[in-house]
Each structure stands twice: as structure tokens, then as C-alpha cells.
Amino acid sequence: MTPVMVVFGLLGVVVILTALGMLLSRNAIYSALFLVLNFATVAVLYIILGAPFISLVQITVYAGSIMVMFLFVIMLLGAERLPGSDRLRRQRWIAAILGLVFVAQVILFIFFRGQLTAPVGTPPATLGSPQAVGTTLFTTYALPFEVTGAILVVATVGAILLTRGAALPYSPIRKEEK
Amino acid sequence: MTAMDWLVILPVLVLSGWALTVLLVDLWIPAKYKFITPLLTVLGLVVTLGLSLSKFGNPQSAFNGMVVVDGFAIFLDFIFLVSGLGAVALAYRYLRRMGIERCEYYSLLMFSISGMMLMTYANDLIMVFLALELLSIPLYVLAGFVRMEVRSEEAALKYFLLGAFSSGFVLYGIGLIFGATSHTELPAVAAAVGKSSANLPMFIVGAALLLVGFGFKQAAVPFHMWSPDVYQGAPSSVTAFMSIGAKAAGFAALMRVFVAAFPSLSADMSWVLWALSALTMIAGNVIAIAQTNIKRLLAYSSIAQTGYLLMAFVPYGNNQVLGDTVAAMLFYLLAYMLTTLGAWAVIIAVEKNGGEGLELKDYAGLGRRHPLLGAAMTIFMVSLIGVPPTLGFWGKFYLFRTALEGGFVWLALIGLLTSLVSAYYYLRVVVIMYMQAGEPETADDLWLRLVALTCAAAVVLLAFMPGSVLSLAVRAVLQIL
Amino acid sequence: MMMPLAYYVGLSAIMFVLGIIGVLVRRNALVVFMSLELMFNAANLLFVAFSAYFQLLTGQIFVFFVMTVAAAEVAVGLALMVEIFRTKHSIDLDQMSEMKG
Numbered sequence: 191m192t193p194v195m196v197v198f199g200l201l202g203v204v205v206i207l208t209a210l211g212m213l214l215s216r217n218a219i220y221s222a223l224f225l226v227l228n229f230a231t232v233a234v235l236y237i238i239l240g241a242p243f244i245s246l247v248q249i250t251v252y253a254g255s256i257m258v259m260f261l262f263v264i265m266l267l268g269a270e271r272l273p274g275s276d277r278l279r280r281q282r283w284i285a286a287i288l289g290l291v292f293v294a295q296v297i298l299f300i301f302f303r304g305q306l307t308a309p310v311g312t313p314p315a316t317l318g319s320p321q322a323v324g325t326t327l328f329t330t331y332a333l334p335f336e337v338t339g340a341i342l343v344v345a346t347v348g349a350i351l352l353t354r355g356a357a358l359p360y361s362p363i364r365k366e367e368k
Numbered sequence: 369m370t371a372m373d374w375l376v377i378l379p380v381l382v383l384s385g386w387a388l389t390v391l392l393v394d395l396w397i398p399a400k401y402k403f404i405t406p407l408l409t410v411l412g413l414v415v416t417l418g419l420s421l422s423k424f425g426n427p428q429s430a431f432n433g434m435v436v437v438d439g440f441a442i443f444l445d446f447i448f449l450v451s452g453l454g455a456v457a458l459a460y461r462y463l464r465r466m467g468i469e470r471c472e473y474y475s476l477l478m479f480s481i482s483g484m485m486l487m488t489y490a491n492d493l494i495m496v497f498l499a500l501e502l503l504s505i506p507l508y509v510l511a512g513f514v515r516m517e518v519r520s521e522e523a524a525l526k527y528f529l530l531g532a533f534s535s536g537f538v539l540y541g542i543g544l545i546f547g548a549t550s551h552t553e554l555p556a557v558a559a560a561v562g563k564s565s566a567n568l569p570m571f572i573v574g575a576a577l578l579l580v581g582f583g584f585k586q587a588a589v590p591f592h593m594w595s596p597d598v599y600q601g602a603p604s605s606v607t608a609f610m611s612i613g614a615k616a617a618g619f620a621a622l623m624r625v626f627v628a629a630f631p632s633l634s635a636d637m638s639w640v641l642w643a644l645s646a647l648t649m650i651a652g653n654v655i656a657i658a659q660t661n662i663k664r665l666l667a668y669s670s671i672a673q674t675g676y677l678l679m680a681f682v683p684y685g686n687n688q689v690l691g692d693t694v695a696a697m698l699f700y701l702l703a704y705m706l707t708t709l710g711a712w713a714v715i716i717a718v719e720k721n722g723g724e725g726l727e728l729k730d731y732a733g734l735g736r737r738h739p740l741l742g743a744a745m746t747i748f749m750v751s752l753i754g755v756p757p758t759l760g761f762w763g764k765f766y767l768f769r770t771a772l773e774g775g776f777v778w779l780a781l782i783g784l785l786t787s788l789v790s791a792y793y794y795l796r797v798v799v800i801m802y803m804q805a806g807e808p809e810t811a812d813d814l815w816l817r818l819v820a821l822t823c824a825a826a827v828v829l830l831a832f833m834p835g836s837v838l839s840l841a842v843r844a845v846l847q848i849l
Numbered sequence: 850m851m852m853p854l855a856y857y858v859g860l861s862a863i864m865f866v867l868g869i870i871g872v873l874v875r876r877n878a879l880v881v882f883m884s885l886e887l888m889f890n891a892a893n894l895l896f897v898a899f900s901a902y903f904q905l906l907t908g909q910i911f912v913f914f915v916m917t918v919a920a921a922e923v924a925v926g927l928a929l930m931v932e933i934f935r936t937k938h939s940i941d942l943d944q945m946s947e948m949k950g
Contacts (some may be wrong), residue, residue, distance in 0.1 A: 198497045198852050202860050209867045223881050227857050232894055239901040240852050244909050251916050263927045267934045316907055333431045338497045338917040340384050345921035348509030349928040351472045508925055521933045528926050533872055536888035540865055543895035549902045585883045
């Protein structure tokens with residue numbers, strides 16, 4: 191039982207518990223907060239795995255902006271409370287099968303963890319450094335980088351198209367003014 | 369990375385750049401001259417088509433093999449770009465008629481086509497994932513941009529959630545494949561598996577997850593449940609484009625990934641694909657019988673077509689028939705594109721504002737009242753069944769032949785029987801059009817008629833020279849890098 | 850800093866399956882969407898773990914792209930949900946009875 195194993199065990203438990211918490215809490219705000227904690231814990235795992243840049247991006251982009259946007263929308267809509275009792279949806283049997291898969295996975299893991307025993311060593315500090323990531327992004331992966339740019343433009347245009355126009359028919363004041 | 373690399377993917381660069389330009393230029397076009405936007409879009413699509421076709425017969429790869437522009441890619445690009453042109457022609461008057469004219473439609477359409485083209489070029493799992501997203505995100509928006517229309521929004525949300533769900537599967541599958549082989553470039557993945565330096569169980573799970581993800585995109589049973597609702601709820605011109613483009617892109621990805629990178633898995637995967645194909649053909653055709661809404665009918669019909677197309681992948685590990693099957697798939701996609709585009713043109717002509725004119729009974733008397741549209745619709749229905757003298761017949765003929773060559777007699781038999789079943793609901797549309805009395809009004813829209821008649825003519829005329837079309841497809845396949 | 854790779858793969862698989870279960874059983878579209886994010890994160894953990902294991906940067910680069918794409922999807926998805934909420938005052942997936950599955 192090395193100290194790293196203890197740390198990993200603690201983080202792993204937090205990751206699983208927060209994921210379960212997100213899944214089970216009735217209030218959508220609690221779900222979002224559980225997910226923030228989950229993402230932050232995963233970010234710590236990234237640091238252990240020698241990916242400091244990705245870890246910080248995880249905190250700023252995922253736990254920071256994306257989840258804040260979720261919280262913002264939940265509060266804006268007042269959608270945190272679920273209508274009525276939260277019965278399972280009709281895909282319940284699929285979920286049951288997946289639950290079995292999940293149990294099978296755990297059992298398989300216990301039996302076969304011997305196979306992937308090669309430990310994850312600490313990579314050299316330069317591997318995941320911002321400089322290394324940046325250089326690779328702009329040389330080998332220049333084309334995918336440009337494609338993500340296009341994806342972001344499309345998402346921006348789409349989000350504006352979806353929300354902007356809707357305000358017009360909904361504000362009777364504006365119609366009267368015309 | 370050099371300037372040459374960017375030149376290789378010039379068609380995509382031009383198209384996505386043009387999409388941005390149209391988005392900006394449109395802001396300065398006064399409301400009276402809004403017809404310029406679709407005109408510019410058509411111009412961009414035609415230029416891209418020319419650039420893309422000029423590369424036929426000259427396969428190139430770029431960005432260290434991350435993308436390949438080969439005959440297979442260009443043949444599919446042709447399908448995407450022509451269906452894009454069709455989607456513009458279908459939409460121009462339709463959007464105005466429905467009061468949902470938004471010029472972003474054209475820009476998003478072009479972005480989606482760029483994504484589809486990149487999907488056909490992709491030779492690296494990173495590119496496959498990003499192209500999948502670039503083609504899907506505009507479609508999510510297009511499916512839901514009819515604001516204030518609950519059905520359209522729900523369709524978009526459903527499409528979005530299930531699309532992201534399938535992206536999650538694709539992503540996790542790619543992760544496992546990366547973990548099993550330490551590569552994401554498809555040739556390197558294939559090499560690692562061939563040298564058996566890979567962790568095979570992990571690799572198989574990854575490949576299966578990828579198959580699930582692509583199955584969602586192609587609407588293969590049992591991953592089809594989104595498609596009828598989405599097809600029904602989305603604006604018809606978007607549905608037409610989605611049913612061709614997204615499906616063909618899904619097949620492009622399946623072909624690139626499975627045929628190029630996973631040949632060694634064929635013994636395990638063939639039976640999975642066999643089952644998927646058979647299930648999709650049976651379920652799609654049987655459920656279609658009960659439909660009374662024409663959009664849902666075509667949705668189930670398109671699910672069934674996915675089943676026929678999947679047939680081409682079943683013998684994919686057999687190198688002797690591999691070329692034939694991929695060529696047959698390309699041929700079938702071309703036939704499907706022309707037929708579907710035309711059928712949707714007729715549907716849009718009959719559709720009225722507020723979701724009216726979409727029931728089968730609304731087609732009563734169409735054949736007598738509008739002989740040309742009726743005749744065109746009859747041709748499309750006959751082609752979808754797969755009866756000569758139409759392109760659909762040859763498409764099915766080639767597919768069944770390759771299935772037989774690969775030794776999958778039962779699959780071909782299932783295909784044949786389900787085609788017979790499908791005759792019932794396709795012919796019912798024809799019967800309603802000609803035998804029942806009614807006075808359907810159709811939209812006075814020149815472009816719709818043009819699309820319908822052009823497609824009908826192509827479906828019939830090309831059927832008299834299937835050999836030359838097939839030889840083009842074979843040439844395209846021979847150039848696969 | 851020695852941890853067998855299997856533990857990371859196992860943890861990520863657990864997250865992935867929990868995400869799938871969330872998508873299938875929850876009715877609130879926002880929570881379904883959060884479950885999707887959990888699935889994406891499971892994949893990211895897989896990539897980073899393999900990246901460290903193989904001493905290759907590819908995995909980390911992939912995670913960077915996935916995060917960008919996730920941000921784009923969130924923008925579109927939340928816009929759609931805001932829209933639906935405005936028209937229907939509900940984002941309960943079971944109440945979407947306009948269409949039959």
C-alpha cells in the first residue's frame with residue numbers, strides 16, 4: 191500500500207460517489223454541483239498522470255465555464271425541481287441490463303486486473319507541459335485544430351440562431367410599438 | 369505541414385470559408401434581395417464540386433497521412449454536394465412559405481457538408497471524431513430552428529441528446545482503440561493489430577463501441593429510435609438532407625474505420641454486422657407498413673435502406689469481394705440519394721403550413737391532378753422497392769450479388785423478402801395517388817418541380833446504363849489509399 | 850508514482866457506465882445532458898491515462914479537442930433547452946408526447 195495508492199483510492203471513491211450523487215439527486219442544482227466536484231477530482235488525477243496543462247484546462251473549461259453555464263441555465267429556467275416523483279423512464283429495463291454489465295465489469299476487473307499490471311510511471315515533466323502541448327497542436331495537429339475552430343463557429347451561430355429569434359414573438363410590447 | 373497539405377483539402381477549405389463568407393455577406397444584403405444568399409450558396413457548392421471532381425483519379429494524402437483524398441472520398445463528396453444543392457433548391461421557397469426563412473440555414477448547411485467531406489477524407493480517429501461533430505452540430509441546429517414550433521424543437525432536442533450519446537460511444541471506443549494499439553492513425557492501428565502487439569480484448573470492445581456510435585448515425589436497428597421522430601419534427605428540407613448526408617457520412621466512417629483499419633476483426637465482426645443488417649431490414653420494412661404519415665413512412669423506409677447498405681459491409685474481411693461490395697455500396701448510395709431527394713421534393717410540394725398535407729390521404733388524386741409530380745413520385749416509390757427499370761433495382765441487384773459472392777445467401781434472401789414486403793407500403797402510396805379521389809393542392813414552386821423531375825429522369829435514364837455508373841464506382845474504389 | 854493502468858481504466862469504465870445509466874433513466878433533460886458530460890469525461894480520463902502509459906502526447910491532445918467539442922455541444926444543447934422551456938415550460942423528457950417513440 192503505497193501513498194499513491196491511498197491517494198488514488200480516495201480520489202477514485204470521490205469520483206464514483208460524486209457521479210452517483212449527480213445521478214441520484216433530485217435537485218438539478220445538486221446534480222450540477224456534484225458534477226463540478228467530479229470534474230475537479232478528475233483534474234487532480236490528471237496531475238498525477240503528468241498532464242498539468244490538461245488538468246488546468248479541465249478546471250477552467252469544464253468545471254469552470256461549462257458547469258457554470260449549466261448552473262446558470264438551471265437557475266434561469268427554475269428547472270431545478272423535477273415535476274412529481276422522479277420515476278424511472280421507460281428505458282428502465284435497459285438500465286437494468288447495464289447495471290448487470292456494470293456488476294460484470296467490476297467482477298471482471300477484480301479477476302483480470304493482473305493483466306494490465308504494467309504501472310503507469312511518471313512521464314517526464316516535459317511530456318504534458320503547456321509548451322509541448324502547444325507545439326504539437328500547431329504542427330502535427332494543425333488541421334484538427336482548425337476543424338475545432340469551425341465547430342466553435344458553428345456552435346456560436348447555432349446558439350444565437352436558436353435563442354435570438356425566439357424573443358421576438360414572445361414580447362407583445364414590441365409588437366405594439368411597431 | 370506545408371502549403372501543399374492545405375492544397376490537398378482545398379475543396380473543404382473553400383466550402384467552409386465560403387460558409388463564413390455567406391454568413392457575413394448576408395448581413396449586408398437588404399431584405400428585398402435575400403434570394404442572393406441561396407444563389408451564393410449554390411455558387412459555392414458548384415465551385416467545390418468542380419474542385420473536388422478535378423481531384424478524381426489522383427489520390428493524395430496530406431498532413432502526415434491524417435487525411436486522404438482518394439476516389440472513394442470524391443465519389444461520396446459528389447453525393448454530399450449534390451444533396452446539398454438539392455437541399456438549397458428544396459428550401460428556398462419552402463422556408464419562405466413556412467415563414468421560417470433564415471439565411472443561417474445556408475451557412476450551416478455548408479458547414480455540415482464540410483464536416484461530411486472531412487469525414488470521407490479522415491484517416492485518423494481524431495479526424496473521424498471531429499468531422500462527426502462538425503457535421504452533426506449544424507444538423508442539431510437545423511432540425512430545431514423552426515422556432516415556436518414545439519415539434520421541431522423536440523425533434524432537435526431528441527436528435528441532439530441521442531447524437532451526443534452516440535458521440536460518447538464513438539469517443540470511448542476511440543479511447544479503447546488508442547489504449548489497445550497506442551495509435552490513432554488508421555493504417556498504424558491496422559498494422560499494430562496485424563502484428564498482434566495490441567491488447568485484443570480491449571480493441572474488440574473499442575470497435576464494438578464505435579459500431580454502436582456509427583449505428584446511431586446511420587439509424588440502424590436497434591439504434592434507430594430517434595429517427596422517425598426527428599424526421600417528422602424537423603423541417604422537411606432539413607430531413608431530406610439529413611436522411612442522405614448524415615447516413616452516407618456514417619457509412620463513410622464505417623467503411624474507413626472497419627475496412628481500412630480492422631480487417632483482422634472481420635471474423636468476429638461479420639456476424640454482428642450480419643445481424644444488424646438483417647434486423648434493420650426486417651424492422652424498418654415491417655414497421656413502415658403501419659405508418660400513415662408520409663414523413664414517418666419515409667423515415668422507416670430510410671431505416672430499411674440502412675439495412676440494405678449494411679449488407680455491403682458483411683463480407684468486408686473477404687478481400688476477393690471487398691472491392692465489389694464497396695463499389696456496390698457507393699452505387700446504392702447514389703441511387704438512394706437521387707430517389708430520396710426527389711421523393712422529398714414531392715412531399716414538400718404537397719406539404720402545407722402548420723404540418724398539414726403530410727398524411728397519406730392528402731395524396732389522394734395527386735396522380736390525376738398533377739400528372740408530372742404523380743409520375744415522378746411513382747418512379748421514386750418503384751425505385752425504392754427495387755423494381756426495374758429504375759436505378760434502385762440495379763442498386764439492390766449489385767448489393768445482393770456481392771452478398772451472394774461473399775457466401776451470405778440467407779442475408780440476400782432476407783433482403784429479397786423484405787423488399788417484397790416493402791412493395792406493399794410503397795405501392796400503397798401509388799395506389800392512393802391514382803385510385804382515390806381527391807383534389808390535393810401543391811405549392812407553386814418551380815424549384816421543387818425541377819428537383820423532382822431531374823431526379824426522376826436521372827433515376828430512369830441512369831438505369832439504362834448501370835454498367836458505366838458502376839465502373840465509375842469501381843474506379844473510385846480502386847483508388848482507395 | 851506507480852499505479853497499475855488497470856485501475857485508471859476501471860475507474861473510467863465505471864464513470865462511463867454511470868453516465869449511460871444516467872442518460873437512460875433520468876427524465877430531466879438537463880441532468881441527462883450532465884450524464885453525457887460524465888461519459889465524455891470518462892473517455893478523457895482513459896485518454897490521459899493511456900497517454901501517460903505510452904508516454905505519448907496524442908492522448909492529451911485528443912482530450913483538448915474533446916473539451917472544445919464539449920463546449921460547443923453545451924452551447925447548442927443549452928440553447929435548445931432554453932428554447933423548449935420557453936415554449937413548453939418543461940424539459941421533462943417524458944412529457945414530450947408530441948411524438949411517439
